[in-house]
Amino acid sequence: MPNPSQHLSEWTIEQFAEGALPAAEQESAAAHLAGCAHCAAELEAYRALAHALSSLPRFEPSPSFADAVMARVRVTPPEPRPLAERLAEWLPSTTRGWLLAVGALAAPVLSLIAAVAFILWRPVASDDGLGRVILLRGHSTLRVWAEEALHRAVTSGLASHVASLYQSVIDVPAHSLVIALVVLAITVPISGWALVRLVRTPMGKRTYAN
Amino acid sequence: MTLALTQTDHDLVALARTGSEKAYRELLDRYQRPVFSLVYRMVRDRELAEDLAQETFIKVFNNLQHFNPKYKFSSWIFKIASNLTIDALRKKELDTISVDGSRNAVTTDEVEATRITVESRDENPEELLEAKELGAEIEEAIGRLRAEYRTAILLRHVEGRPYEEIAEIMGIPLGTVKTYIHRARAELRESLAHLRMEA
Numbered sequence: 001m002p003n004p005s006q007h008l009s010e011w012t013i014e015q016f017a018e019g020a021l022p023a024a025e026q027e028s029a030a031a032h033l034a035g036c037a038h039c040a041a042e043l044e045a046y047r048a049l050a051h052a053l054s055s056l057p058r059f060e061p062s063p064s065f066a067d068a069v070m071a072r073v074r075v076t077p078p079e080p081r082p083l084a085e086r087l088a089e090w091l092p093s094t095t096r097g098w099l100l101a102v103g104a105l106a107a108p109v110l111s112l113i114a115a116v117a118f119i120l121w122r123p124v125a126s127d128d129g130l131g132r133v134i135l136l137r138g139h140s141t142l143r144v145w146a147e148e149a150l151h152r153a154v155t156s157g158l159a160s161h162v163a164s165l166y167q168s169v170i171d172v173p174a175h176s177l178v179i180a181l182v183v184l185a186i187t188v189p190i191s192g193w194a195l196v197r198l199v200r201t202p203m204g205k206r207t208y209a210n
Numbered sequence: 211m212t213l214a215l216t217q218t219d220h221d222l223v224a225l226a227r228t229g230s231e232k233a234y235r236e237l238l239d240r241y242q243r244p245v246f247s248l249v250y251r252m253v254r255d256r257e258l259a260e261d262l263a264q265e266t267f268i269k270v271f272n273n274l275q276h277f278n279p280k281y282k283f284s285s286w287i288f289k290i291a292s293n294l295t296i297d298a299l300r301k302k303e304l305d306t307i308s309v310d311g312s313r314n315a316v317t318t319d320e321v322e323a324t325r326i327t328v329e330s331r332d333e334n335p336e337e338l339l340e341a342k343e344l345g346a347e348i349e350e351a352i353g354r355l356r357a358e359y360r361t362a363i364l365l366r367h368v369e370g371r372p373y374e375e376i377a378e379i380m381g382i383p384l385g386t387v388k389t390y391i392h393r394a395r396a397e398l399r400e401s402l403a404h405l406r407m408e409a
Binding site: 059 | 234247267368
């Protein structure tokens with residue numbers, strides 16, 4: 001906020017002329033300029049300089065300029081690259097990238113196996129069409145393994161909340177689980193793909209040519 | 211194929227990437243005068259300015275595949291032009307200015323051949339002479355500025371680029387751009403104090 005008894009700084013006058021001051025300062029500067037001949041003259045001088053500069057003409061290069069440039073430009077449509085090369089673009093280029101990619105791909109697969117195992121193990125409690133078919137086709141061995149794994153998890157005391165979570169899940173109708181599986185099957189690979197792309201994206205590198 | 215004036219620079223870049231020579235020529239048409247003017251005002255030597263401006267376009271066009279559409283095409287081309295020019299200035303000190311022919315021209319024919327052509331403006335002869343004199347004084351004053359101040363003030367007031375874009379073009383912080391422009395204006399005002407300029 002400028003002091004009414006002092007002149008505005010050159011910087012403030014320039015910023016005022018360009019409308020770059022915050023609203024309150026702009027208003028206060030306008031009030032000062034209205035009553036200060038010195039600052040008003042400074043503003044006028046600034047505007048005259050800006051006007052003179054913006055009125056400077058543009059220079060024309062020689063008439064052969066464009067042709068001289070085009071003679072040295074490679075105007076060729078990009079050649080279609082071999083499939084192997086395009087596929088290679090999607091592969092990680094570092095060990096860290098490979099580890100993350102394997103992790104990202106394994107995550108959805110393991111999630112799916114766990115979810116299928118859960119469904120196969122679950123008692124046939126629903127007469128829903130698809131859910132019932134899946135449940136009836138479940139393999140008993142897989143069911144026993146899943147049951148054992150869950151039993152250990154619950155009884156180990158490591159995760160008592162797992163039991164309550166399990167209970168809440170078991171009450172969910174079978175068709176909800178099928179929907180959840182479909183969603184999982186779509187979203188988890190997408191997240192894995194996104195992760196791989198993220199790892200492959202160069203960080204902090206501009207693509208300017210110079 | 212006709213390239214509409216409404217096509218953005220990014221559209222033209224995309225077309226050029228597919229091998230359209232018309233797209234390259236449209237980009238040239240849009241930027242050859244601004245780029246050449248900036249470079250010429252920086253180096254103040256027509257032949258060198260032509261070389262540098264050509265070099266700018268060749269570098270830009272041959273690297274279009276690497277252009278990131280996140281940035282403005284104008285920022286990219288001005289950045290390359292400004293970098294090439296400042297490099298050239300560092301290699302060679304250039305202090306003289308003439309809009310009436312190359313400083314290297316010796317014969318009348320050479321002077322005529324290298325004379326700068328400016329865009330015509332609808333003014334009567336008296337106004338034209340006055341504007342030419344004022345323009346020459348301003349060009350002289352700009353020529354005396356430090357290269358960095360010169361680039362910043364030309365981009366701001368002649369090319370009308372916003373501060374943020376100038377910071378991107380010059381690769382310096384926004385605050386530094388403002389300082390350069392402020393100092394350049396102060397020096398210009400001092401140099402041109404004897405002139406009567408009207409807003």
